[in-house]
Amino acid sequence: MKLAMIGFGQAGGKVVDKFLEYDKRTGSEIVRAAAAVNTAKADLMGLEHIAEDQRVLIGQSRVKGHGVGADNELGAEIAEEDIDEVQGAIDSIPVHEVDAFLVVAGLGGGTGSGGAPVLAKHLKRIYTEPVYGLGILPGSDEGGIYTLNAARSFQTFVREVDNLMVFDNDAWRKTGESVQGGYEEINEEIVRRFGILFGAGEIQQGQEVAESVVDSSEIINTLSGGGVSTVGYAEEEVEERSSGGLLSRLRDDGDDEELDSAHTTNRITSLVRKAALGRLTLPCEIEGAERALLVLAGPPEYLNRKGIERGRKWLEEQTGSMEVRGGDYPYRGAGFVATVILLAGVTNVPRIKELQQVAIEAQDNLDEIREESDENLDELVSDDSDELESLF
Ligand code: GDP
Structure with a gap:
């Protein structure tokens, strides 16, 4: 599936930059166009793969290229005021x-x-193509203001996109790691999961066509209907036949064929379980997910119809959904078989409820502190019996 990716802010820009790197490295051709928008000049300069003329600095008259300092109301205002500048970059994208x-x-x-959310709203108004969001939640150790920002943005972003795919930094945080090093790994994880998912719908001419290849319309149909999505992933190393190793020669032995096929099917079903029950990009209960898409990526000799069918049925049982799609993504050279599961329309997400609770507390706290500090300042500045007068 071919995407026009727009990274907003520092994290957004870095992740889109990473997608471009992935695209170049794997030849998946999912990034048809890429742009980055920011109020901070330094963040745009730090990008490596996004073309310079596709880096848009907004809000120069308001913040002089220094960013909005975690003030997301200001971020939204500036995006609205300077939406034409963002549109200027989008104009060079062949949207058709x-x-x-x-x-x-x-x-x-x-x-x-x-x-x-401002950009999503704008895009939806102008184009007929679906507009998806990839929203990254902050770690719970980042503090109240970040949580409050995230809770308010999440609410707005979901409303403005055709589907919001969520990645929760908190679920992927590792202790004892530098923040920078941590993000590097986290961003790899994001790109791996979404890269395979979107790459599945983008089989190139001349590539091996598997029994049932995932089509981009299946991704679109799974995401349609709005709401929130999460993605599961599991992989297992395999030795590829084309490598010509001892194992591959043994496998060519006719007697092993049937055993192999049973083994392949079992491997697929256990990978499906691992992906669905393991760490999701947004941890949640998978029961009640409205729709799901199962992608099985790997060398064609390790993919089989029966495995996918079994995995699909199991997912139907686990989610209670009647809309579970599944298919292959023939993928050579990586030395693994992987399953990616997109769970769309999830609603039982304790993490979001917790985020909202902390956000409300932070909001109340901030209001209180603001009021208190107004009073305190008043007390400090004015003399006790009001004998002094200000100059003007
Ligand atoms: P902005 O530039 O004002 O939009 O803010 P940032 O993008 O710098 O930060 C917003 C949030 O994104 C932070 O609170 C972090 O939770 C997260 N974040 C920042 N950088 C990265 C990154 O490289 N990867 C990931 N996964 N999250 C990041």
Whole structure:
């Protein structure tokens, strides 16, 4: 599936940059166009793969290229005021060649948190292609203001996109790691999962056509209907036949064929379970998911119809959904078989409820502190018996 990706804010820009790198490395051709929008000049300069003329600095008259300092209301205002500048970058995208837009942002900060929902709303008004969001939730150790920003942005972003795919930094945080190093790994994880998912709908001419290849319309149909989505992933190393190793020669032995096929089927079904029950991009209860898409990626000799069918049925039972799609993504050279499961329309998400609770507390706290500090300042500045007069 071909996407026009727009990264809003620092996290958004970095993740889109990473998608471009993935695209170049794997030849998946999912990024038809890529742009980054920011109020901070330094963040745009730090990008490596997004073309310079596709990096848009907004809000120069208001914040002089220094960012909005985690003020997402200001982020939203600036995005609205300067939407024409963003549109200028989008104008150079051949929109008739893209299947959808993907707006990526970290929801805890200011620029992406405020700007991404504004951009999604704008895109939906102008284009007929679906507009998806990829929203990154902050770690719970980032503090009240980030949580409040994320909760407000999440609510708005979901409303403005055709589907909001969510990645929760909190679920992927590792202790004892530098923040920078941590993000590097987290961003790899994001790109791996979504890269395989979107790459599945983008089989190139000349590539091996598997028994049942996932089509981009299946991704679109799974995401249609709005709401929130999460993605599961599991992989297992395999030795590829084309490598010509001892194992592959043994496998060519006719007697092993049937055993192999049973083994392949079992491997697939256990990978499906691992992906669905393991760590999701947004941890949640999978029961009640409205729709799901199962993608099985790997060398064609390790993919089989029976495995996918079994995995699909199991997912139907687990989610209670009647709309579970599944298919292959023949993928050579990586040395693994992987399953990616897109669970769309999830509603039982304790993490979001917890985020909202902390956000409300932070909001109340902030109001209280503001009131108190107004009073305190008043007390400090004015003399006790009001004997002094201000100059003017
Ligand atoms: P903005 O530039 O004002 O939009 O804010 P940032 O994008 O810098 O930060 C917003 C939030 O995104 C932070 O609170 C972090 O939770 C998260 N974040 C920042 N950088 C990264 C990154 O490289 N990867 C990931 N996964 N999250 C990030």
